[in-house]
Amino acid sequence: MRPRAHRLEMALPLFSAQPSSLIISRLAPCAVRTQPAPPPPPLPSFPPNPSPTTVPSLSCALQCQHFQSCSGCTQEWNLHRPIMLDEAVDFFKSHGVSDFSFDSCRLWEWRCRAKLAVRGSSISPLIGLYQEGTHNAVDIPHCKGITELNIEPYDEDQGTGQLRYVQMAVTTHNTSIPTAERYRNGKVQVSLVWNSRNENSPSSDKLNALANFLWRKGGPSNNAHLIHSVWVNFQTSTNNIIFGNRWRHLLGERDFWEHVGGIDISLAPSSFGQANTRSFDSLLRKLQKHVPYGASVADLYAGAGVIGLSSVKCIEINKESKLSFEKTVDRLPKSVDSRISWHHADTSIEPLSWLEGSDVVVVDPPRKGLDPSLVDVLRTLTSLERKARQSESSSIKVKGEKRPWVLRAKEASVQIESKTTWEESRSLPQTLIYISCGWESFKEDCRSLLSSKAWRLEKAHGFNFFPGTQRVDIKHSQGK
Numbered sequence: 260m261r262p263r264a265h266r267l268e269m270a271l272p273l274f275s276a277q278p279s280s281l282i283i284s285r286l287a288p289c290a291v292r293t294q295p296a297p298p299p300p301p302l303p304s305f306p307p308n309p310s311p312t313t314v315p316s317l318s319c320a321l322q323c324q325h326f327q328s329c330s331g332c333t334q335e336w337n338l339h340r341p342i343m344l345d346e347a348v349d350f351f352k353s354h355g356v357s358d359f360s361f362d363s364c365r366l367w368e369w370r371c372r373a374k375l376a377v378r379g380s381s382i383s384p385l386i387g388l389y390q391e392g393t394h395n396a397v398d399i400p401h402c403k404g405i406t407e408l409n410i411e412p413y414d415e416d417q418g419t420g421q422l423r424y425v426q427m428a429v430t431t432h433n434t435s436i437p438t439a440e441r442y443r444n445g446k447v448q449v450s451l452v453w454n455s456r457n458e459n460s461p462s463s464d465k466l467n468a469l470a471n472f473l474w475r476k477g478g479p480s481n482n483a484h485l486i487h488s489v490w491v492n493f494q495t496s497t498n499n500i501i502f503g504n505r506w507r508h509l510l511g512e513r514d515f516w517e518h519v520g521g522i523d524i525s526l527a528p529s530s531f532g533q534a535n536t537r538s539f540d541s542l543l544r545k546l547q548k549h550v551p552y553g554a555s556v557a558d559l560y561a562g563a564g565v566i567g568l569s570s571v572k573c574i575e576i577n578k579e580s581k582l583s584f585e586k587t588v589d590r591l592p593k594s595v596d597s598r599i600s601w602h603h604a605d606t607s608i609e610p611l612s613w614l615e616g617s618d619v620v621v622v623d624p625p626r627k628g629l630d631p632s633l634v635d636v637l638r639t640l641t642s643l644e645r646k647a648r649q650s651e652s653s654s655i656k657v658k659g660e661k662r663p664w665v666l667r668a669k670e671a672s673v674q675i676e677s678k679t680t681w682e683e684s685r686s687l688p689q690t691l692i693y694i695s696c697g698w699e700s701f702k703e704d705c706r707s708l709l710s711s712k713a714w715r716l717e718k719a720h721g722f723n724f725f726p727g728t729q730r731v732d733i734k735h736s737q738g739k
């Protein structure tokens with residue numbers, strides 16, 4: 260029998276030419292400004308120029324005073340047209356997709372999330388990104404609180420000091436002001452990564468003093484109310500991992516809400532969050548059009564289930580995202596009638612068990628791309644289907660209640676039952692939607708899937724998630 264090719268709808272996003280292991284790379288510092296900016300000029304539509312070597316246009320220039328010194332951005336001109344765009348166009352063309360589309364998205368003040376290293380000394384603190392290939396922080400903002408309160412920045416060599424990193428996440432979801440003004444009036448959830456085991460350490464007084472300082476300067480009693488909340492994460496490990504396991508809410512609102520893809524989503528500081536809320540909203544709205552009503556969806560690498568909420572099973576390795584998922588589900592409109600579950604699990608372990616019973620699989624892996632075990636299963640889906648048809652005892656024919664995710668439901672998972680009785684699907688996915696933030700790893704995964712002949716590429720869309728950097732989001736699809 261001729262093997263069937265599956266659809267591969269790849270919603271592939273940004274890639275980074277220079278990934279950084281610790282800090283969000285390619286930060287455009289102008290994007291975290293909270294000052295109102297001049298209205299952006301209208302964006303040209305893609306493709307505005309046939310060649311990347313166009314005369315620089317001021318209307319799409321970065322216009323950032325930190326460009327020379329900060330490692331965040333690498334592209335100063337033509338932000339609407341990232342340098343790698345031509346390569347993406349060629350790549351998809353060579354794989355049969357000639358109508359690749361690209362969304363320029365918002366070019367300035369788009370960043371809603373940043374993790375900055377704190378180094379230097381209490382007299383002269385440095386807060387910023389690491390220099391390319393080093394652990395030397397390049398200063399972006401100044402923090403008076405550190406000098407006034409004599410807080411010691413972290414010293415990586417000695418393992419001493421108190422403040423290691425600052426994560427800032429902006430919520431733009433303030434319904435008391437008009438939609439057009441919400442982005443520039445965002446409020447910041449500040450997370451201080453503190454070099455102690457817990458709040459009982461001797462340095463806790465300084466931690467509280469810093470939190471109170473921030474709250475006094477940017478909290479609700481201030482004219483410029485910029486700060487949504489202050490959290491602390493305790494981290495004493497000497498490895499490269501930014502966050503430890505212990506989080507405490509110190510000041511402000513506990514819940515952090517954003518509105519994307521048509522729903523309110525809750526995001527704890529410990530959960531993965533997208534840096535560009537607007538572009539992510541565009542991506543989700545595009546993605547929703549590719550998921551048929553009533554389809555069973557497996558959302559692998561799901562985070563707090565932001566994508567999977569319109570679908571069914573979310574699989575995520577970070578258990579901290581569970582609470583955010585539950586809160587988001589509580590806020591879903593009553594009219595939303597879906598069966599949704601969130602599972603704390605590692606996608607790389609028995610990946611087939613998560614795919615069984617789904618019509619569509621959405622993957623949104625970290626920059627390193629898909630786990631090899633998942634790629635292997637996706638490559639062999641056609642033969643697995645064939646075997647399943649031949650064998651009554653095949654694993655995809657097990658009764659619903661024996662399905663792996665039902666059995667695993669007892670392990671740290673969340674189940675939301677639907678009012679409608681959906682027909683139990685016994686299929687393996689026919690459509691794969693791949694959202695990528697790593698261009699190089701995506702190309703490798705894509706080539707590997709296509710060479711198996713189990714998949715064909717159908718569509719590809721790009722989203723400018725990180726203007727000023729060499730990252731682009733692309734969306735593809737494959738069909739039978």
Ligand SMILES: C[S@@+](CC[C@H](N)C(=O)[O-])C[C@H]1O[C@@H](n2cnc3c(N)ncnc32)[C@H](O)[C@@H]1O
Nearest residue numbers: 531560561562575576577605606607623624625
């Ligand atoms: C790029 S984020 C996407 C999150 C989510 N889709 C969103 O947009 O908010 C990748 C997520 O994959 C999770 N992850 C990484 N490795 C994983 C694995 N082996 N199994 C399950 N989840 C994993 C990370 O914790 C992170 O939340």
